[in-house]
């Protein structure tokens with residue numbers, strides 16, 4: 001065992017910059033990570049936040065680090081130990097200790113921050129997903145918001161700022177209700193990961209859910225703030241959440257101004273979900289609901305709205321949630337070359353039977369969901385039991401919504417005879433939207449390094465009991 005020099009926290013604290021070298025502690029060990037700063041996958045500015053001190057409070061926030069390969073990198077930079085009297089430091093607060101309780105049925109992808117999806121078989125049991133089972137996608141700890149002191153800041157033309165309390169938001173603007181499906185850009189990412197590794201949470205097919213949302217129309221609030229809808233050229237409505245990372249930057253995103261102001265855009269600042277006040281995980285007290293648009297723009301714990309010539313400067317608008325060619329890798333990717341994802345493409349998946357199920361011979365009932373972005377309705381779902389050689393048309397259930405405003409999914413099912421003599425079935429589904437957009441048949445040609453927009457034909461392989 002190597003003998004390392006012993007340092008005090010004060011000595012470690014003198015190494016806070018590249019010029020003075022960058023030291024950090026983890027447990028009772030001291031590391032000189034100067035040479036890793038430029039290599040850090042999370043960027044040099046993030047890693048420098050921990051310079052001169054302990055990594056634990058930062059890693060508690062970014063749980064991506066609790067993996068063996070991360071610790072292995074760290075070990076390579078060890079230069080010393082903390083002196084024994086320094087090791088009994090007060091326990092660091094867990095930034096996630098204030099997160100709300102969650103339903104035990106959820107399949108957890110990441111605990112801190114909390115990311116979870118319902119079991120697929122439960123997903124299509126209800127047209128409106130019960131809020132407790134609705135998928136949850138948080139980038140940071142859930143903020144604790146005091147409804148009495150909550151204010152929504154809305155920047156009007158010329159920088160005049162409107163500050164709305166919760167009662168004002170509820171009483172000054174008519175309540176509007178919309179049934180809309182939210183889907184994470186990473187839904188079905190795990191299928192891309194099987195083709196070639198991608199970076200991101202391993203979502204199955206259930207990072208998608210549907211709720212009845214109630215709240216004020218964003219266009220009413222923008223009109224009240226002084227916007228008339230006649231702005232020409234490129235404008236965006238930017239949103240900020242109350243959840244902040246350690247550098248103090250809030251979760252943020254933006255949508256095109258035209259979507260926000262359209263009478264038929266149905267963009268809400270929602271304070272209700274399925275007839276109750278918004279649950280904490282879903283943005284209490286107020287979130288944006290942008291029907292037809294990728295989950296990431298539906299900013300939760302909304303604190304600020306502003307109209308700008310530029311898209312949101314946030315990391316999630318600029319350097320994430322974009323699609324690329326399968327030829328682009330992490331060495332060549334240039335996020336400025338691709339537009340931010342807004343409307344999502346046509347999607348469908350089989351929720352029942354689950355993969356690897358064994359079913360009795362005779363008749364088989366297959367269930368799933370289908371949805372398209374941009375208010376495009378689903379006009380048909382085709383299902384095959386033989387890997388795509390022959391097809392059946394599924395029956396669709398669920399609300400029929402007006403053309404161009406079909407914000408919610410359709411649940412579908414098909415009851416078909418199991419072909420006699422078959423021992424295995426390769427079930428496939430694919431949907432068609434009102435623009436006759438279809439899903440691609442395989443994952444390979446749409447693979448992208450971030451694993452977003454995964455919407456190939458969904459395939460489930462099952463066994464028939466003999």
Ligand code: HEM
Nearest residue numbers: 033040041042046047048049050058062064070073074246
């Ligand atoms: C990602 C190492 C410090 C923020 C990563 C990853 C590694 C790494 C290996 C990629 C993990 C993966 O995707 O499997 C380290 C080491 C650190 C350090 C060795 C200290 C010596 C920090 C600090 C912060 C931070 C102090 C925050 C203040 C992040 C973020 C990501 C990340 C946000 C995710 C980037 C993304 O997915 O785009 N880090 N890190 N890291 N790190 Fe660190």
Ligand code: MTE
Nearest residue numbers: 135136137139184241251295296298299300
């Ligand atoms: N808003 C804030 N403030 N913070 C977040 O981490 N996550 C976004 C979006 N809004 C997020 C946010 C992403 S990526 C998605 S997919 C949806 O919220 C998920 O919403 P849900 O948790 O209500 O399902």
Ligand code: MO
Nearest residue numbers: 184185295296
């Ligand atoms: Mo997402």
